[in-house]
Amino acid sequence: MxxxxxxxxxxxxxxxxxxxxxxxxxxxxxDIGTLYLGFSLLMLFIGGAMAMVIRxxxxxxxxxxxxxxxxxxxxxxxxxxxxxGAVMPAFVGLANWMIPLMIGAPDMALPRxxxxxxxxxxxxxxxxxxxxxxxxxxPNFGWTFYAPLSTTYSNDNTALFVFSVHIMGISSxxxxxxxxxxxxxxxxxxxTLMKMPMFVWTWLITAFLLIAVMPxxxxxxxxxxxDKYFGTSFFNAMGGGDPVMFQxxxxxxxxxxxxxxxxxxxxxxxxxxxxxxxxKLFGYHSMVYATASIAFLSFIVWAHHMFTTGxxxxxxxxxxxxxxxxxxxxxxxxxxxxxxMWRGSLSFEVPMLFSIAFIVLFTIGGLSGLMLAIxxxxxxxxxxxxxxxHFHYVLVTGALFSIIAAVYYWMPKWTGNMFNIRLAKIHFxxxxxxxxxxxxxxxFVGLAGMPRRIADxxxxxxxxxxxxxxxxxxxxxxxxxxxxxxxxCFRGGEKVPARVWDGAExxxxxxxxxxxxxxxxxxxxxx
Amino acid sequence: MRFLFTSDDVIHAWWIPxxxxxxDAVPGFINEAWTNVNVEGIYRGQCxxxxxxxxxxxxxxxxxxxxxxxxxxxxxxxxxVAQQAQQEAALKDxxxxxxxxMTLGKDVxxxxxxxxxxxxxxxxxxxxxxxxxxxxATGDVQEHIDIVVNGKAGSAMQAFxxxxxxxxxxxxxxxxxxxxxxxxxxxxxxxxxxxxxxxDTKPTIETPPTEPNLDSAKVIEDPLVxxxxxxxxxxxxxxxxxxxxxxxxxxxxxxxxxxxxxxDSPVINGPIDKHIDIVLNGKExxxxxxxxxxxxxxTIAAIVxxxxxxxxRSGEVIQASEVxxxxxxxx
Numbered sequence: 001m002x003x004x005x006x007x008x009x010x011x012x013x014x015x016x017x018x019x020x021x022x023x024x025x026x027x028x029x030x031d032i033g034t035l036y037l038g039f040s041l042l043m044l045f046i047g048g049a050m051a052m053v054i055r056x057x058x059x060x061x062x063x064x065x066x067x068x069x070x071x072x073x074x075x076x077x078x079x080x081x082x083x084x085g086a087v088m089p090a091f092v093g094l095a096n097w098m099i100p101l102m103i104g105a106p107d108m109a110l111p112r113x114x115x116x117x118x119x120x121x122x123x124x125x126x127x128x129x130x131x132x133x134x135x136x137x138x139p140n141f142g143w144t145f146y147a148p149l150s151t152t153y154s155n156d157n158t159a160l161f162v163f164s165v166h167i168m169g170i171s172s173x174x175x176x177x178x179x180x181x182x183x184x185x186x187x188x189x190x191x192t193l194m195k196m197p198m199f200v201w202t203w204l205i206t207a208f209l210l211i212a213v214m215p216x217x218x219x220x221x222x223x224x225x226x227d228k229y230f231g232t233s234f235f236n237a238m239g240g241g242d243p244v245m246f247q248x249x250x251x252x253x254x255x256x257x258x259x260x261x262x263x264x265x266x267x268x269x270x271x272x273x274x275x276x277x278x279x280k281l282f283g284y285h286s287m288v289y290a291t292a293s294i295a296f297l298s299f300i301v302w303a304h305h306m307f308t309t310g311x312x313x314x315x316x317x318x319x320x321x322x323x324x325x326x327x328x329x330x331x332x333x334x335x336x337x338x339x340x341m342w343r344g345s346l347s348f349e350v351p352m353l354f355s356i357a358f359i360v361l362f363t364i365g366g367l368s369g370l371m372l373a374i375x376x377x378x379x380x381x382x383x384x385x386x387x388x389x390h391f392h393y394v395l396v397t398g399a400l401f402s403i404i405a406a407v408y409y410w411m412p413k414w415t416g417n418m419f420n421i422r423l424a425k426i427h428f429x430x431x432x433x434x435x436x437x438x439x440x441x442x443x444f445v446g447l448a449g450m451p452r453r454i455a456d457x458x459x460x461x462x463x464x465x466x467x468x469x470x471x472x473x474x475x476x477x478x479x480x481x482x483x484x485x486x487x488x489c490f491r492g493g494e495k496v497p498a499r500v501w502d503g504a505e506x507x508x509x510x511x512x513x514x515x516x517x518x519x520x521x522x523x524x525x526x527x
Numbered sequence: 528m529r530f531l532f533t534s535d536d537v538i539h540a541w542w543i544p545x546x547x548x549x550x551d552a553v554p555g556f557i558n559e560a561w562t563n564v565n566v567e568g569i570y571r572g573q574c575x576x577x578x579x580x581x582x583x584x585x586x587x588x589x590x591x592x593x594x595x596x597x598x599x600x601x602x603x604x605x606x607x608v609a610q611q612a613q614q615e616a617a618l619k620d621x622x623x624x625x626x627x628x629m630t631l632g633k634d635v636x637x638x639x640x641x642x643x644x645x646x647x648x649x650x651x652x653x654x655x656x657x658x659x660x661x662x663x664a665t666g667d668v669q670e671h672i673d674i675v676v677n678g679k680a681g682s683a684m685q686a687f688x689x690x691x692x693x694x695x696x697x698x699x700x701x702x703x704x705x706x707x708x709x710x711x712x713x714x715x716x717x718x719x720x721x722x723x724x725x726x727d728t729k730p731t732i733e734t735p736p737t738e739p740n741l742d743s744a745k746v747i748e749d750p751l752v753x754x755x756x757x758x759x760x761x762x763x764x765x766x767x768x769x770x771x772x773x774x775x776x777x778x779x780x781x782x783x784x785x786x787x788x789x790x791d792s793p794v795i796n797g798p799i800d801k802h803i804d805i806v807l808n809g810k811e812x813x814x815x816x817x818x819x820x821x822x823x824x825x826t827i828a829a830i831v832x833x834x835x836x837x838x839x840r841s842g843e844v845i846q847a848s849e850v851x852x853x854x855x856x857x858x
Contacts, residue, residue, distance in 0.1 A: 069580040069654070136653020142577045148554060149537040149579060153683055156653050237555020243538055244553055308540055308575075309551045310558035380547045383540060383575040449544035451575045454583030458573075 024119070027111035029096045030515065034414070035118050036093025037407070041483070043085030043125065044400075048476050050078035055472035058465050063456055071455035072140035073132060079143030083261065084168045085125055087395065090403045091264040092117075092175045095203050098410060099179060101508035101515065102197045104188025104524045109181040117174035124167035131157040131164075142453060144254070147235035147246040151227040158228055162221045169214040176210035179203055188507070190526030194288070197506050198281060201288050202267030205295045209256045209263070212299075216253040220246070244309050251302035259298040262394060263291060265362075265402035266333055269355045271506070272409050273337050276352035277344025278503040283336040290329035290336075297326045307378045316375045323373035327366065334363055349501065350424040354405035357432050358398060365393025368443065383453075386446025392439045404431075404482065411486065412500040416514030417493035419485045427485060430478035437471030528591075532558040535685070537579060543572035543589055551576055564591045579683070581642070599762065599825075606823040610854075615693055618717040623694075625701070625714055632702025635695045640703075643683065648707045655683070659707045668704075668713055672720055675700055693717040753846045754825070756832070763833025766826045771834075774814065779838045786814070790838040799843060802831055803853050824850040 233239020678686035
């Protein structure tokens, strides 16, 4: 009782440090969530600027703006920043903000570790971005850093890349531990596992994936480090190693990583679609089991990234079929979302628009993934722009759209203000059109034979590349509207009630808007 | 068709979209793939696995021909290699002046070395070492030759033995030792580079100049087997269509005012050795170029045979050995 009184007094008296110290020393899940989200927005624009350089160079055939080595650095760092700097921290930020609110916890279970896991991230990316300005340049071997390109033949700054990835990995693992411990220990009385909101469920499973595979990534980069600097031969055939083993280890991390970036997105869409359909989520249980099945299957499909490396036929068949199997639980999810909307009382607020776009466009990305899973077809598609189109459909119109939807959905709760709806709708429509102009023609150039990661291309690809680049510039510029909306919403606007969206369900809508600095000091009762 | 892939440096991927075959070339391992190509022709593709800064500039060309044509092509290639070997052997006793070597060396350097080491020889700090400030360019000549010819293991510096002739190698090394104000005054001659080759025991670094010395007799003899007239005519018609008909026309009538008539011309009705000579060496001050070194003796023999027997004329059969005598005679 004393304890809860004490906590109560804290929530009213704000005796935290002010200014920069508030953010440096904070152990508050909402502050750290905001830090993560702000950081990932910054990274989205840095990575986006690199994408603009790539698309500007590819606007016309020939080399106009950058030399091929710098181009490779751009593709590499664009990938690393978007995966580790934009998408993953954004989801961790949303987890920080929303999981305690959704399960009725006062904060994350390990608040100091929470602080640390965020504050090492800026250092990781400062190292990575700093290497771009050093002699020899940044990493130029693709975000997949295949050996021996990243070992024997890489530049002297590879160690910086390795350390930077190590730090990102540590940060992710700590974030994941925090999520698991919070969910298992701090749920409000009465909230059983099967009563948890979908977003919490997907994050719980994602956190297990993170803990399982981030150490594998750390191992991979460490082997790259010792191969390059200490004379080991993990990936060097001359010393008895095997360059293909690198790819096995990397993709054992890399494929679950794909689901790390999409499972929380599933959780977000499963939260938003019922809210604006004014119905309960269709098939909640099947949704949970589908998520768990995807997570399990994600560990036994890794070699579908490596069909052209010369695997035995039996392995090719196994990985083909196991990959196709993933489409079953994913199909269950898509079906459930559509079934949730079926005969619902639909309204099309901005978060719902982005969620519906997610469902349609992610499905396109999923279907092209199914095409890529077919081994003999993959011989043709592998390492072409078709693959680029595929993973941008699942990552941009998938993960990124869900993050944007989540921000529009919960931002009024964070700030207490409604965003500029008209501007947000313009943002949606511009993004929707430009993103398809950007990525859809990539399917065609890929099928026509344009390999990925090239700075110059054959003349027959010129027209499509110009269209793609124009779509790219338009999509990049449209995101400035997003920043405008976010900044405007944080500065003020029309005040919103506790339950911002009338169909929304969940504990987060029980607390005031904006959410008080400390919430649920006394756990709520779940019936 | 069966393909075997491997790589000298990083992982590449061999891909020709029309074949729907893509396979990684992994250093230290050999990969295999196969395909059936039904239509002869030139097929193009490019490297599909990120392999460094020049990944976008790695074209792949497959020239698909029927088994019969492939046999002929093989014979022709062997012969060209043998001719090249003869030229290389001849270079052993020739010395070039500094000016000659420097001029050629500059071209070779620009084409092969300057992408990494930069036109000014200063390299790119952190990526590609400078030649200008390097002890290699000013130190021991043998070491310099060794690094250019054999490459440097574990770095992006590849071996150029297979890619450049001994004259080009000599020129580029001379250039590197005397350009950019280095002026060491060292002159490297083709024979210096060749000696280095033959003393090298590594089997991978065999170059055409050393290899055929033992087998040259065999290699040269093979293609000079006499062919019968029908075969020569068939081969000749093909080669004529490919190389001569553009100007002289398929009918042998030429284009009045621009390209002379062959049919019933003094060349065709005159002595054979003059005919062979004009095909081999061309005709000065005209558009007629020499085909020595471009076509094999067999092909030239076939063309001459064809020209003397086509268009209603019935003439002599010329064999490759006769052409070869004239090639040798000129040297």
